[in-house]
Amino acid sequence: xxxxxxxxxxxxxxxxxxxxxxxxxxxxxxxxxxxxxxxxxxxxxxxxxxxxxxxxxxxxxxxxxxxxxxxxxxxxxxxxxxxxxxxxxxxxxxxxxxxxxxxxxxxxxxxxxxxxxxxxxxxxxxxxxxxxxxxxxxxxxxxxxxxxxxxxxxxxxxxxxxxxxxxxxxxxxxxxxxxxxxxxxxxxxxxxxxxxxxxxxxxxxxxxxxxxxxxxxxxxxxxxxxxxxxxxxxxxxxxxxxxxxxxxxxxxxxxxxxxxxxxxxxxxxxxxxxxxxxxxxxxxxxxxxxxxxxxxxxxxxxxxxxxxxxxxxxxxxxxxxxxxxxxxxxxxxxxxxxxxxxxxxxxxxxxxxxxxxxxxxxxxxxxxxxxxxxxxxxxxxxxxxxxxxx
Numbered sequence: 001x002x003x004x005x006x007x008x009x010x011x012x013x014x015x016x017x018x019x020x021x022x023x024x025x026x027x028x029x030x031x032x033x034x035x036x037x038x039x040x041x042x043x044x045x046x047x048x049x050x051x052x053x054x055x056x057x058x059x060x061x062x063x064x065x066x067x068x069x070x071x072x073x074x075x076x077x078x079x080x081x082x083x084x085x086x087x088x089x090x091x092x093x094x095x096x097x098x099x100x101x102x103x104x105x106x107x108x109x110x111x112x113x114x115x116x117x118x119x120x121x122x123x124x125x126x127x128x129x130x131x132x133x134x135x136x137x138x139x140x141x142x143x144x145x146x147x148x149x150x151x152x153x154x155x156x157x158x159x160x161x162x163x164x165x166x167x168x169x170x171x172x173x174x175x176x177x178x179x180x181x182x183x184x185x186x187x188x189x190x191x192x193x194x195x196x197x198x199x200x201x202x203x204x205x206x207x208x209x210x211x212x213x214x215x216x217x218x219x220x221x222x223x224x225x226x227x228x229x230x231x232x233x234x235x236x237x238x239x240x241x242x243x244x245x246x247x248x249x250x251x252x253x254x255x256x257x258x259x260x261x262x263x264x265x266x267x268x269x270x271x272x273x274x275x276x277x278x279x280x281x282x283x284x285x286x287x288x289x290x291x292x293x294x295x296x297x298x299x300x301x302x303x304x305x306x307x308x309x310x311x312x313x314x315x316x317x318x319x320x321x322x323x324x325x326x327x328x329x330x331x332x333x334x335x336x337x338x339x340x341x342x343x344x345x346x347x348x349x350x351x352x353x354x355x356x357x358x359x360x361x362x363x364x365x366x367x368x369x370x371x372x373x374x375x376x377x378x379x380x381x382x383x384x385x386x387x388x389x390x
Contacts, residue, residue, distance in 0.1 A: 006142075006185045006212055008244045012354045016236065016263035019353040022244055024142055025183040026082070027089045029057040031244065031265040032353075034256065034346045035092060036339055037273060040065045041075075041085040044273050045328075045335040048087045054308070054336075055343035058143075059087060060268045063135050064096030064103070067125070068118050072138035080140030092268075093141035095132045095174075095189075097148045098217075098249070109149060111166070129173040133186070141184075145215065146174040148189045153223040160193025163218075164202050167191045175209055185212035187246060193218060194227050196234045203238035214239050215246040216264075225255060232262045239263075253282060253345055253369075257362055260349050272342050276335030279323040283311070283341055284365075285372030290334065295320040308340035 003023045008031075010020040022029040036043045036051055038059045043051050051059065061081055066072060075084050082088055100107055100116050107116040113128030129147045136144040148167035151159055171188045178186040188206040192198030206214060216235055219228045232247065239245050246266035247259050256267055272282060279291040283303045288295075298316040306312050310333040322330025345365070352361030 004183055006183055008213070008242065010241070012356075014353045014356050014358040015261065017260050017349075017353050017358050018263065018265070019350045020265070022090075024090060024185070026091075026142055027057060029090055029266075030346075030350060032256075032260045032346055032349050033057060033266050034342045035060045035266065035268040036342075037062075037268055037270045038085065038087070038091075039270070040069070041081060043339075045277060045332045046273075046339065048085065050336065051087075051339065052089065054340050055347060056339070058090040058092055061085075061091055061093045061139060061141060062096065062099060063093050063132060063139070064099035064127075066093075066139060067096065067127075067135050068120055072135040076138040076140070082140060090142045091140075092143040093136045093139055093145065094248070095136070095145040095147040096127055097132075098150045100127065101150050101152070109166075111169070113147070113170075129170040130177040133174050133177040137181075143213065144178065144184070144186045146171045146186065146188050148191055148217055150191070150218050150221070151193060153194055153218070153221050153227070155193055157193070157195050157198070160191075160195050161198055164191040164193070164198050168202060168205050171206060171209060171211075175211065187211060187213040187215050187244075189215045189217040189248070190235055190239075191218050192231075194223060194231060196231075199231055199235050200238055203235045207238065207240050211243070213244040213246060215248050215266075217248045219247065220249045220251050220255070220269075225258070228255070229258055229262065232259055232264065236263045253342070254366075256342075256345065257349070257365060260353075261358065261362065272338035273335050276338045277331045279330070279334065280338075281319075281334050281341075282338050283372070284368045286369040287372075288316075290316065290320050290323045290330075292320075302337055303341075306337075306340060306344070308337060310334070310336035311340060 004025055007023045010018045012019050020031050035058050036056050039062045075081055078084050081091055100114050103119045107114055113126055115126050117124055132147040147170050149163040151163045188211045190202045192202045244265045247264045249269055250267055251269050281288050281302055295316040300316055301312050303311045352358045
């Protein structure tokens, strides 16, 4: 049952982990949730109905890419992003701040906003907090993110502090620009690099803005996992418990499991789709590289216990052939498998939290990965002995 308002309800907790529901006019997001990334109005190599059938309640679109091509104004003219990409369910758009940092050819950041050159054609654009919210409004997204300055890690404390304080000022401007939009939400983004006191200050000041949700940004940008997890542990006590928490750009299955354990509700990452296009798959038994020669005559499916046809129907030998031949079907099948695995992972975490057995469940999940790794090492040694490995 949907609602004409944006609401978040925690239905069960297990330690710091929690499961619940975000309700809004376009649908319900079951949390913890993984959001497939649809950067340019498409989850690459997937049909929208496939993405929904796997269990995804929400997808992510990107302000930076869509403002450059085809433009937010054109998407609005064509009926908005939901209609444009044939996804009638919730859409979260990020602000474009990370892409400006990582993709723009040249950029200049000041109090006003960011002036940058498009990585596509070199044209100059200005992104202010107000313009970011305007673009996300033209796209029609349901959850909109504040514009922030994201710095690469490691960085100096001074650099982290300057970016954090600028992001706080931009958050206030985004809040004013967003105004009151029933059924929609704007999330703030906690910044502060790897400096605990800065993260705490950022979280507290954002909480004072009484936004509808909060993200932890500026992680998964090169720092070790233990640093990321320490920042989550630092921030979590200062994030409103009645609001959803979103860890941006994360990550590997292990990253997600550990972040859920620490109280995170929402995730997005290009990893399952990007890996699938490059021959890498995720399963209950860990990660496999289908380019390896050891799969050339392996008649087993990726995972016969999976409900996904890409996982339980096609042989590893066939998938190996498709990958080595650069066939589009290989990219499609491996992406399908990966997104199925990620959604199954989230469903398992939700169920375990609801049943109060999260720690046992995590131990079982990690034992499955370890078993696959042990088998993979044995296979690797066998192949090395026979000369069969790439």
